[in-house]
Amino acid sequence: MSAKTINIEDILNLPLDTKEQKKALMEQASCVREGRLKVYNLDNDNVKKLLELLREKLNRSVVGSMAACVHCGMCAEVCHYSLARPHDPTMVPAYKGEQIRRIFKRHFDWTGRIFPWWVHATSPQNDEDLNRLKNIVFGTCTACRRCTLNCPMGVDTAILVRLTRGLLTELGIVPEGVFVVSKDQWETGNQMGVSTEEYLETLEWMSEEVAEELGDPNFKIPIDKPDCDFMYTINPREVKYDPRSIGQAAKIFYLAGESWTMPSFGWDMTNFGLFSGDDKLGAFVAKNLYEAAKKLRVKRIVISECGHGYRSTRWEGYNWAKYQQDIPSESVLVTLIRYISEGRIKVDSSRNSLPVTYHDSCNLARSGDITEEPRWILQRVCKDFREMYPNRADNFCCTGGGGALSMVEYKALRMEVAKIKAEQLKATGAKIVCTSCHNCVDGLTDLIKYYKLDMQVAQIIELVANALVFPEKKVS
Amino acid sequence: MSEFLKILENEVQIIALAFMGTVYFIRLFWMFRFKASNEFTPPVGNPRLGIAYSMMNVAMPWAMESVRRNWSFYLQFVIFHIGVVAAISATFIIPYWPQIFEIEWVVSLFQILLAAAFVVGIIRLIRRISKPALRIISTPDDYFSLILLTAFFASGIFAVPNKYEISEWPLIIFFAMTTFFLIYVPFSKISHYLYYPFTRYFLGKVMGHRGVFPRKRGGEKPAGLKN
Numbered sequence: 001m002s003a004k005t006i007n008i009e010d011i012l013n014l015p016l017d018t019k020e021q022k023k024a025l026m027e028q029a030s031c032v033r034e035g036r037l038k039v040y041n042l043d044n045d046n047v048k049k050l051l052e053l054l055r056e057k058l059n060r061s062v063v064g065s066m067a068a069c070v071h072c073g074m075c076a077e078v079c080h081y082s083l084a085r086p087h088d089p090t091m092v093p094a095y096k097g098e099q100i101r102r103i104f105k106r107h108f109d110w111t112g113r114i115f116p117w118w119v120h121a122t123s124p125q126n127d128e129d130l131n132r133l134k135n136i137v138f139g140t141c142t143a144c145r146r147c148t149l150n151c152p153m154g155v156d157t158a159i160l161v162r163l164t165r166g167l168l169t170e171l172g173i174v175p176e177g178v179f180v181v182s183k184d185q186w187e188t189g190n191q192m193g194v195s196t197e198e199y200l201e202t203l204e205w206m207s208e209e210v211a212e213e214l215g216d217p218n219f220k221i222p223i224d225k226p227d228c229d230f231m232y233t234i235n236p237r238e239v240k241y242d243p244r245s246i247g248q249a250a251k252i253f254y255l256a257g258e259s260w261t262m263p264s265f266g267w268d269m270t271n272f273g274l275f276s277g278d279d280k281l282g283a284f285v286a287k288n289l290y291e292a293a294k295k296l297r298v299k300r301i302v303i304s305e306c307g308h309g310y311r312s313t314r315w316e317g318y319n320w321a322k323y324q325q326d327i328p329s330e331s332v333l334v335t336l337i338r339y340i341s342e343g344r345i346k347v348d349s350s351r352n353s354l355p356v357t358y359h360d361s362c363n364l365a366r367s368g369d370i371t372e373e374p375r376w377i378l379q380r381v382c383k384d385f386r387e388m389y390p391n392r393a394d395n396f397c398c399t400g401g402g403g404a405l406s407m408v409e410y411k412a413l414r415m416e417v418a419k420i421k422a423e424q425l426k427a428t429g430a431k432i433v434c435t436s437c438h439n440c441v442d443g444l445t446d447l448i449k450y451y452k453l454d455m456q457v458a459q460i461i462e463l464v465a466n467a468l469v470f471p472e473k474k475v476s
Numbered sequence: 477m478s479e480f481l482k483i484l485e486n487e488v489q490i491i492a493l494a495f496m497g498t499v500y501f502i503r504l505f506w507m508f509r510f511k512a513s514n515e516f517t518p519p520v521g522n523p524r525l526g527i528a529y530s531m532m533n534v535a536m537p538w539a540m541e542s543v544r545r546n547w548s549f550y551l552q553f554v555i556f557h558i559g560v561v562a563a564i565s566a567t568f569i570i571p572y573w574p575q576i577f578e579i580e581w582v583v584s585l586f587q588i589l590l591a592a593a594f595v596v597g598i599i600r601l602i603r604r605i606s607k608p609a610l611r612i613i614s615t616p617d618d619y620f621s622l623i624l625l626t627a628f629f630a631s632g633i634f635a636v637p638n639k640y641e642i643s644e645w646p647l648i649i650f651f652a653m654t655t656f657f658l659i660y661v662p663f664s665k666i667s668h669y670l671y672y673p674f675t676r677y678f679l680g681k682v683m684g685h686r687g688v689f690p691r692k693r694g695g696e697k698p699a700g701l702k703n
Contacts, residue, residue, distance in 0.1 A: 060510045061678035067507075068671035071613045074542040074549070082609065089612035098613055111617070111663045119665075120615040149691070150542035152553070153668060154530060154675035315686060318516035325517045369521065369687035393691055394541050 001423055001451055003416040008088055011139050011413050016040065016131045017176045024183055031186035036280065037179075040172030047124050051107055053167045054100075058108070065160055066104045068153045069094055075147035075157065080396050081140055084417035091140060091417075093147035097157040099136050100164040127173070134173050137164045139410035142402035143275075144362040149393060161402075166277025174276065177406035181272050182281055189288050190268035192236035202239045203262065206247040213247075214254060221250050224296060225261035230335070231298040232262050233269035233289055233313065235306045235438045242438070248465035249304065249332065255468065256344040260302070266292025269303045270438075271312035274363075275403030279320045286317025293327050301329035305459050307361030307437035308401070311368050331364070333373040333436060336464055340380060346469040347381045355384040356463070357430035359444060360395035361437035374436050374460055381467035388428050396421050398435070400443020411446075418447035426453055434458045477640045484651045485571040492658035499662035500670055507674065519685045526684010529691070530676040539691060552596045559593020560625070562586050563632045567654045570638050570647070577638045590632040597626030621666050628653050 021039040024032045031037040040046075058066075075093035076082040082091040089095060098120075105112030105121035112121030124130050143158040151157070168174055169182070184193035203221045211219040222228070232253070238245045253260050266288040273282025293301050303310050310331050318325050339345045358378055364370040371392040378385045388395070399418040404410065425433055425448070433444055433455055444457045537543045537550045566586060569576050577583050601622050604610045628650075635650035661667055683689035 058510050059513050060507060060674070061513055061682075063507055063510050064671055064675040064678050068668055068675040070665055070668045071610070071615070071618050073607065073610045073613065074540075074546075076609045077542045077545055087608075089608040092609045092613060094613045095609075118615065119617045148679070150540045152534065152540070152543070153672060154533070154679040156675075156679060315517060319514065321516075322514075323516055366688065367686065371692060390541065393688065 001419055001426070003084075003419050003450070004412065005085075006412050006416055008085075008090055008140075008413075011410060012090070012132055012135045014131075014135050014139070014409055016127075016134070016173060017409075018172070020176045020180050020183075021172055024179075029183055029187060031183060036284075037182055037186050038170050038172045039179075042127070044171075046127050046130055046171045046173065049171060050124065050130065050167050051103070053170050054103065054107070054163075057163060057166065058104075061156070062159060062163055063104075063108075065097070065155045065157070066101050067109070069097065069101065069155045070153060072152065075151055078146050078150040080144075080146070080399065080420040081413075081417045084419045090136075093141070093157045094155075096136055096141050097155065097160040099133055100160050100167075130168065130171065130173050133164065134168050134175070135410075137161045137168070138175050138178065138403075138407055139413065142362070142397045142399065142404050144397035144401050145366045146362070146394075146397065149366060162274075162277045164277070165275070166279065169276045169278045175407040175409060177408060178272075178276050178403060181403070181406050182276050182278065185268070185272050185281060185285055189265060189285070190236040191270050191272045192240045194236045194239050196264060199239055199267065200264065202243050203246065206243050206250060210247050210250045210254065214251065216254075219250075219254060221246070222261040224264050226296050226298075228261045228296065228298050229259040230261075230300045230302045231293045231296055232260055232302050232304065232332075233267050233309075234262070234304040235270050235309055236268050237270075237438045237442075238304065242441075245304070245459060245461055248461050251465060252336070252339065252345060252461070252468065255470070256339040261296060261298065263289075263292035263296060266290075269309040269313040270306055271309065271317060272403065273320065274308050274312045274316060275406075282312065282317060282320035283322070286312060287321040287323060289313060290317070290321070290323055290325075290327070298327065301327055302332050302335050303329060304332050305436040305438065305461055307363035307368075307439060309438075310370065311363040314368065331368075331370055331373065331436075333370060333377060333460060336377055336460070337373060340377065345464075346471075347464065347467040348469050349381055349383050349467060351467045352382040352432075352463050353384070354431040355386055355429060356382040356432045356434050356458075357386050357388045357425070357428040358391070359388060359398060359425075359433050359435040359440055360392055361435060361440050362395070362397050362401050364436060365393045365395060370436070374434075377460055377464060378434060381463050382434075386428055386430055388424055388430075388433075390424075396424055398437075398440040398443030399447060400439055405439060405442050405446075415447065415450045418443075418450065422447050422451040422453060425455060426451075430455065432456050432458050432463075434460060434463060436460050478644055481640060481644050481647055481651070484648065484655070488655050489567065489571070489651065489658070492655045496658045496662055500667075503662060503667070503670060513678075515682075515685055517685075519687075521684050521687030521689070523681050523684040526682075526689035527677055527680035529689045530680025530683065531673065533676060534672075552599060555589075555592045556596045556600070559590055559596070559629050562589040562593070563628055566632055566636050567651070570635065570651075574638055577636055583637050586636045587633050590629045590636070594626055594629040594633070597622060597629060601626065615665075617664050621664050624653070624657070624660075625666070628657065 079093045085091045102122045106123045141161045145158040148156045185191040207221045271285045543550045631650045634646035
């Protein structure tokens with residue numbers, strides 16, 4: 001399996017593109033006007049600002065990861081960038097973490113302050129250095145945390161990368177895609193800029209489709225219905241590109257006799273703050289969702305299939321928003337397990353007869369412990385489920401994680417390093433790679449196309465919906 | 477034993493040790509000045525179990541793919557660090573319990589451990605110099621610390637017989653290096669063992685809270701499986 005080897009300097013020297021930022025300024029986007037989303041300002045002392053922000057953001061666990069790296073290089077053995085480009089030392093996770101660690105050492109560590117050359121402590125000199133830093137932390141790492149779990153010292157390089165991204169986001173030194181998606185999520189509450197009308201229309205459309213399929217003309221996806229058992233939250237990609245998944249979920253909930261609803265606002269469980277490192281955006285998005293659940297007095301929040309969405313909504317969002325969790329939340333996979341195990345829905349595995357393998361999303365497996373749930377379901381809804389190796393928390397990233405899909409300028413590198421994932425997929429001999437993450441669906445689809453693999457991508461809900469056995473209609 | 481060696485083995489070591497302890501204390505104080513992160517969610521897993529698992533990680537080579545794929549590196553790690561423990565122990569045994577090194581097999585055991593650690597030190601140095609992936613992340617401190625420790629192991633081999641009546645030089649070199657170490661270590665990468673419990677604690681706490689730690693096995697392909 002071969003891919004075009006790119007020259008890494010072409011990536012690291014990509015200039016800062018600010019067309020979208022200028023457009024947002026011209027359009028007077030409220031998040032930009034109000035200073036919630038920063039744009040790049042050439043006249044600012046951006047280096048000084050970065051150092052001030054770094055001082056503000058440091059906490060004990062970050063400082064631990066800054067101080068503890070022994071440069072053993074074990075992380076190079078597990079990172080898909082490093083494995084796919086063994087000739088390129090800049091792909092080593094420790095090198096990526098070192099970019100912020102050097103700045104930390106220069107300004108916060110004794111040895112680095114007194115003898116900087118001894119520990120390679122440096123400070124960025126100008127905006128060009130910051131731009132190169134941007135290209136490293138956004139372009140050469142998907143923050144998948146594979147290196148974190150494999151670091152003997154427990155250094156969380158992914159957290160250092162996220163921290164650095166967050167600092168650069170505050171300076172507007174970000175890839176165009178990151179700026180655009182952040183703006184959309186600030187402006188509309190969802191990261192694909194889906195308007196409320198578009199969202200409600202899609203739900204209406206899906207209601208009609210499901211009603212027809214179920215033969216129940218009265219079926220409607222409940223919107224803003226209070227006091228339900230749960231509020232279902234989704235990824236805007238479902239509205240924009242894959243509304244079938246909303247219909248499939250609705251069908252399953254209907255057959256399970258569920259009391260559920262979707263909110264008209266606060267429905268986006270994805271959170272670009274996780275990728276951009278912007279805790280303020282993270283808090284804003286998460287709080288919208290938590291407040292919607294509170295307003296509707298639901299008993300729990302159910303999170304549709306999405307790796308980073310699950311991690312953000314289930315865990316990080318509460319911390320970013322400093323919001324004490326008062327309503328339980330769960331992945332839709334847990335909901336599906338409940339339905340199947342309680343006999344509320346019946347499934348027939350012969351309906352999914354093609355060989356299926358499962359791709360663990362990094363955020364679900366390595367940061368959320370959702371590893372056995374998908375397997376439990378797949379073993380019941382598929383005839384031929386086969387493992388991919390390595391798997392669970394050892395799985396390789398789909399290569400589209402960390403917001404990589406929104407940063408088109410790094411796509412060539414992403415496709416090159418996807419070789420590792422492509423080989424892993426091919427070795428399974430499966431015809432369907434199933435995942436529980438919309439981001440992974442796109443990442444995997446890209447690499448399947450690029451490496452010409454004979455495979456399709458599916459989500460678990462799709463396979464469950466496919467395996468559903470409809471109850472016999474009572475003849476009166 | 478000369479007065480010089482006596483002072484070097486005792487008073488100088490105690491002063492250097494006190495210096496290292498003080499700097500470590502300040503280091504910890506410095507670290508705890510940074511804010512702690514708070515969790516706003518109830519735990520799914522057991523944070524204490526997660527912390528324990530994370531701390532014990534060093535003794536579970538099977539827990540990390542990076543080590544599973546590279547057993548020799550783990551073996552080197554074990555030998556190297558046993559060498560460190562042996563060398564540090566020797567700095568206390570020689571002045572305070574010299575009778576231990578009157579037992580021949582104990583001396584031989586220490587010499588074997590230190591010699592093995594010395595060889596690993598050389599291997600590590602070659603690895604650090606020859607691998608571009610390591611060269612790019614290595615600092616002068618990395619090279620110096622490794623060379624220093626490797627030389628320390630070598631000096632230990634000659635010091636542990638504790639035959640000052642034959643020649644004091646092996647002991648003078650060993651204890652001079654120890655003094656330098658005690659002063660230098662808090663400012664170098666060698667102080668990583670001070671941070672180890674903290675980084676593992678922070679990671680273990682978060683991962684234990686979410687149920688990721690203790691980790692489930694299942695990553696590797698079972699032997700004989702075709703797909």
